[in-house]
Amino acid sequence: DQQVKQNSPSLSVQEGRISILNCDYTNSMFDYFLWYKKYPAEGPTFLISISSIKDKNEDGRFTVFLNKSAKHLSLHIVPSQPGDSAVYFCAASGRVLGNTGKLIFGQGTTLQVKP
């Protein structure tokens, strides 16, 4: 069941450059999307979210873009810093269904930012 997919298992960028992490979903009933960052042996840490009524949400260096027609979202990190090196998970939820808020996660993308 691959409702949320992150097709790039890894990404390497130079410090100061832009990191773009991508995520695709198949269930059109998803209406809330989140990005989490995870370090080894720690829990996922919330980064940024977007509701399906928007196409962009920005928080500091992090911007999430949502393209509903393509069922695609992306996370932009500008400028990238070595401390951003971690695994990034895309997650989706279908709140309009009145469901319980459970999150469906992608497989994760490991970002490495080189100094």
Added chain:
Amino acid sequence: EPEVTQTPSHQVTQMGQEVILRCVPISNHLYFYWYRQILGQKVEFLVSFYNNEISEKSEIFDDQFSVERPDGSNFTLKIRSTKLEDSAMYFCANLMGSATDTQYFGPGTRLTVL
């Protein structure tokens, strides 16, 4: 900033034994969740809990699993008879209760079944 805490951080057990994983959620949060991540795989939803009862559970959450919030504070996940394939990181998460809320995760418990 309030945090979700989990104990123990690492649990080693023999196959067939019972384990209880504990979580202290953020106070005044209303929805509680357990997820797990098998090494190298994605984070998977196990169960959601609201108003002292299970509101949704996944196929993984079979009769060997149970959850409760015995004292109105701690939120526990019990595995009655552990199997080798239960070895994973188990994460507790909670959410305050509105559509724009975010789930906050605990640091996880690493369960190793031998």
